[in-house]
Amino acid sequence: MKRIQTLETKNLCESAKKGGCGECQTSCQSACKTSCGIANQKCEKKDER
Amino acid sequence: MVHQYKLNGYHIVLDTCSGSxxxxxxxxxxxxGLYEEKTEEEITAQILEKYRGREDVTREEIRLCLADVAKLKQQGKLFTPDTYAPLANEFKERSGNVVKALCLHVAHTCNLNCAYCFASQGKYHGERALMSFETGKRALDFLIEHSGSRTNLEVDFFGGEPLMNWEVVKQLVLYARSVEKEHRKNFRFTLTTNGMLIDDDVIDFANREMSNVVLSLDGRKEVHDRLRVDYAGNGSFDRIVPKFQKLVAARGGKNYYMRGTFTHQNPDFTRDIDEMLRLGFTELSMEPVVCAPADPAALTQEDLTVVLKEYELLAQKMLDAKREGKEFTFYHYMIDLTKGPCIYKRISGCGSGTEYMAVTPWGDLYPCHQFVGEEKYKLGDIWNGISNHGAQEEFCACNAYTRKECEDCWAKLYCSGGCAANAYHAAGSVSGIYAAGCELFKKRMECAVMLQVADALPRQE
Structure with missing residues (x-):
């Protein structure tokens, strides 16, 4: 596409079909402790992309 | 939902529901921007008018671009409808009553007397106290018992200042290590410290056992020493920095965060980031102060305007540093677009009061460290479990779709509905929002995504 470049990203709609394994880090068990952000958590599911 | 923004020369379009x-x-x-509102003919006319005189903007070019947009929509990468609301509660119910993370308040006391401390100098509005090994051991057993099928269990040694109860911390780690295999669990420990009591023993043990250490430093010496003082009123900068440097040097690449707080005194916090870098630290985090609006440290509206600009400046600094081979990380800008959180994580809230709880030195359970001392939110204790089901229900109900204010917000799948404690303090309810925090969060996400775009694309000047 000439005017649009799409970055490779995880497909959230696909991930909805599989549900979550719940193994990833709890958002507040990290650096901030005073706000909530989940975007920087890593997925722990071995076969997940 | 589509969110469009321009930053650092990039034109960025987020399709939040697909993650594209x-x-x-x-x-x-x-x-x-016009696609869902106008007809193709109206869009063409408007674009031709706006870009009149541009050779590359012809009727045919616009047609091709419209076709590309239509293709992306068909592929589920643009204008993806938001169908996740019904899943939010379903996911949470399916997870049962699993607890997988504890914030262990091993010391409700501190050797610093920081004026802005949200925990009232470590005492959480109560008495000074240290957690006994027996209480800590029971907390770990409680975690194992309530963790269901979860393998990874997280424990943060927190305070107050946890190094004031260091022998108990070490004993608890050793206890957890001694039982994790038989229960098929994997403990991940973190330590949050002001650094005053770091010595060789702490460095050796923490670097071996703690998957992350969070080291409190506010940046510039004059900024740090204004608020992070001992009980005699002396600043702590000169005492802690060499200890932090020694710990980080010995850490062998394991995670750490140099974590600062910015207040009304230093909304220009990128200068504190500069100082952290000058001191040799490269894994950084700076957080807005959490305090009452009347507190002298509280950020004002004017400060928030400065802070928003500072986030952009920080992103630019990171790009420049990377190009110079001096890369550093900023906690809130660390996103992985391909291996980041699934939709379950994104919609199910922060986990406070459900999968995550704080434990006081005497074994009481609270939804998170920021609620400790709020008696109406005491959930129960580690011996008898949850007794305040009404309070827990409030937290169970928190997710990305709980709050009316979040309905039309593009960022809700990045913040998962935000921090319940911030909401409680700002709006009087865990199901409210902290509007100023939302603005800061959105700016951070825009910067974080821009950095990913800059990484993926050739340099734009």
Whole structure:
């Protein structure tokens, strides 16, 4: 596409079909402790992309 | 939901429900902005008018771009409808009553007397106290018992200042290590410290056992020493920095965060980031102060305007540093677009009061460290479990779709509905929002995604 470049990203709609394994880090068990952000958590599911 | 923004020369389009990120030129940016509202003929006329005189913007070019937009929509990468609301509660119910993370308040006391401390100098509005080994051991057993099928269990040694109860911390780690295999668990420990009591023993043990250490430093010496003082009123900068440097040097690449707080005194916090870098630290985090609006440290509206600009400046600094081979990380800008959180994580809230709880030195359970001392939110204790089911229900109900204010917000799948404690303090309810925090969060996400775009695309000047 000439005017649009799409970055490779995880497909959230696909991930909805599989549900979550719940193994990833709890958002507040990290650096901030005073706000909530989940975007920087890593997925722990071995076969997940 | 589509969110479009321009930052650092990039035109960025987020399709939040699919997670797609598009970097586009200004013509496609405008076309996407009009796409759902106007007919193709209206869009064409408007674009031709706006870009009159541009040789590359012809009727045919616009047609091709419209076709690309239509294709992305068909592929589920643009204008993806939000169908997740019904899943939010379903996911949470399916997870049962699993607890997988504890914030262990091993010391409700501190050897610093920081004026802005949200925990009232470590005492959490109560008496000074240290957690006994027996209480800590029971907390770990409680965690194992309530963790269901979860393998990874997280324990943060927190305070107050946890190094004031260091022998108990070490004993608890050794106890957890002694039982984790038989229960098929994997403990991940973190330590949050002001650094005053770091010595060789702490460095050796923490670097071996703690998957992350969070080291409190506010940046510039004059900034740090204004608020992070001992009980005699002396600043702590000169005492802690060499200890932090020694610990980080010995850490062998394991995670750490140099974590600062910015207040009304230093909304220009990138200068504190500069100081952290000068001191040799490269894994950084700076957080806005959490305090009452009347507190002298509280950020004002004017400060927030400065802070928003500072976030952009920080992103630019990171790009420049990377190009110079002096890369550093900033906690809130660390996103992985391909291996980041699934939709379950994104919609199910922060986990406070459900999968995550704080434990006081005497074994009481609270939804998170920021609620400790709020008696109405005491959930129960580690011996008898949850007794305040009404309070827990409030937290169970928190997710990305709970709050009316979040309905039309593009960022809700990045913040998962935000921090319940911030909401409680700002709006009087865990199901409210902290509007100023939302603005800061959105700016951070825009910067974080821009950095990913800059990484993926050739340099734009």
């Amino acid at each position: 990120v598009h970097a586009v030129d200004e013509v496609a940016y405008d076309i996407i």
